[in-house]
Amino acid sequence: MDTAVNHKGSAALLWVSVGGVYVVENHHHVLSAWAQFRAQADRAPRLITLDHHTDTSPAFRTYCKTSKTSADTLLAAIDFRDLRSIEAAIDKLDRDEHVVAALRSDILAAAFVVAQNAMDTGRDVFLQHRIACREIRDDQWDQVLESAVLDKAIAGFEAVLGDSLFDRPYILDIDLDYFKTFASIAPKDAATIRRLAAHASLITVATEPSFVKHCAVDRGLDSEYLLAKLQALLA
Numbered sequence: 734m735d736t737a738v739n740h741k742g743s744a745a746l747l748w749v750s751v752g753g754v755y756v757v758e759n760h761h762h763v764l765s766a767w768a769q770f771r772a773q774a775d776r777a778p779r780l781i782t783l784d785h786h787t788d789t790s791p792a793f794r795t796y797c798k799t800s801k802t803s804a805d806t807l808l809a810a811i812d813f814r815d816l817r818s819i820e821a822a823i824d825k826l827d828r829d830e831h832v833v834a835a836l837r838s839d840i841l842a843a844a845f846v847v848a849q850n851a852m853d854t855g856r857d858v859f860l861q862h863r864i865a866c867r868e869i870r871d872d873q874w875d876q877v878l879e880s881a882v883l884d885k886a887i888a889g890f891e892a893v894l895g896d897s898l899f900d901r902p903y904i905l906d907i908d909l910d911y912f913k914t915f916a917s918i919a920p921k922d923a924a925t926i927r928r929l930a931a932h933a934s935l936i937t938v939a940t941e942p943s944f945v946k947h948c949a950v951d952r953g954l955d956s957e958y959l960l961a962k963l964q965a966l967l968a
Contacts, residue, residue, distance in 0.1 A: 754936040754937070754938060754964075754967070755935065755938070756937075756938045756939075756940065757937070757938075757940070758939070758940050758941065758942070759828055760788060760829075760939035760941055761823060761826045761827065761828050761830060761831035762823055762939075763831065763906060763937040763939060764819060764826070764831045764834065764835060764840070765816070765820070766935060766937050767780075767813075767841065767904060767935070767937070768813040768816070768819045768835075768840050769816075770904065770934065770935045771813040771839070772813050772814050774902065776842065777839050777840060777841055778841065778842060778901065778903050778904050778934055778935075779841065779842050779843045779844070779845065779898070779902070779903040779904070780832065780835070780841050780843070780844040780845065780903065780904050780906055781845045781847075781898070781903055781904070781906065781929060781933075782832070782844065782845070782846050782847070782848075782906040782908070783847050783877070783906070783908065784846065784847070784848045784906075784908040784910065784911050785848060785849045785850060785910040785911055785944065785948045786829055786849075786850055786908070786910075787846050787848045787851050787866055788828070788829045788830075788831065788846070788848075788908070789829070789833055789844070789846065789862075789864055789866075790827070790829040790830050790833065791804065791830065791833055792804055792808055792826065792830045792831075792833045792834035792837055793808070793825055793826065794827070794830060795827040795830070796825040796826070796827070807825060808834065808838055810822070811838035811840075812838075813840050822834060822838075828941075832844050832846075832864070836863050836864070841863075841904075842863070842901070843859070843863045843864070843865075843894075844863065844864045844865075845865050845866075845867075845886075845890045845898065846864065846866045847866075847867050847869060847877075847883070847886045847911075848866065848867075848868070848911070849868070849869045849911070849948075851868045851869070852866060852868055853866065853889065854866045854893070855893060856892075856893045856895075859893045859894070865889075865890050865893045865894070867885075867886040869882070869911075874913045874914050874917060874950060875914050875916040876917070876920075877912065877913075877917045878917065878918070878920040878923060878926045878966075879920045879921065879922055880920070880923070880926070881922070883926060883929070884925055887925070899932060902934040903932075903933060903934065904934060904935045904937060905929050905933035905935070905936045905937075906937045906938075906939075907938050907939070907963065908938075908941055908944075909938065909939065909940050909941055909945050909959045909960060910941050910944040910945045910947075910948045912945070912949075912954070912959050913948055913950040913954070914949075914950050915954060918958075918959055918962040918963060919962065920966075923966060926967075927967065930967045936967070938963065940956040940960055941956065942955065942956040942957075945959065
């Protein structure tokens with residue numbers, strides 16, 4: 734396994750399949766990898782993200798509570814061609830604000846979210862916000878990577894989109910707090926998640942160790958175990 738350097742200068746794990754896999758601890762730090770990909774692309778990619786949370790809070794919501802700077806001003810300062818502007822944005826973003834920040838700054842074209850705390854959303858929400866969500870129910874904790882669950886979510890996204898989800902480049906993003914049980918990272922049918930990974934232009938993973946422990950149902954589940962299992966699954 735090779736190493737790369739993230740925007741804070743600390744070691745970030747990286748392994749390469751069809752696309753690169755960029756691993757960070759705090760989820761909003763993936764904005765750096767997304768921006769670097771966007772800077773080399775002709776147009777903004779879509780995002781497919783698997784998470785416990787939807788991470789679709791307004792950009793800079795937390796920072797602006799104690800700052801006189803407006804969110805619009807901060808968003809206007811983001812330039813995906815300028816790493817310094819991305820670093821400045823990351824410093825002011827909270828963990829759940831990076832998706833909207835990326836959408837509002839032309840880093841992403843649209844976001845498709847599969848999450849436990851999501852509600853299924855329709856075409857009206859997608860047309861307004863360029864975000865579509867699909868819920869993982871409590872009785873599906875062990876099945877979050879099963880092909881039947883992901884295929885249903887993809888079909889729902891395509892119904893909202895009115896087109897194939899795969900007709901343009903996309904980033905596959907996974908927050909490890911998406912996994913609540915040991916069974917959840919060991920799907921019986923992994924064909925769809927492997928297909929999603931194989932065709933992704935970039936894969937980003939957030940380890941979020943404290944949230945993994947907080948959200949876990951099975952005692953002893955942690956981000957190190959999940960990352961190793963995910964790496965093996967997508968290899």
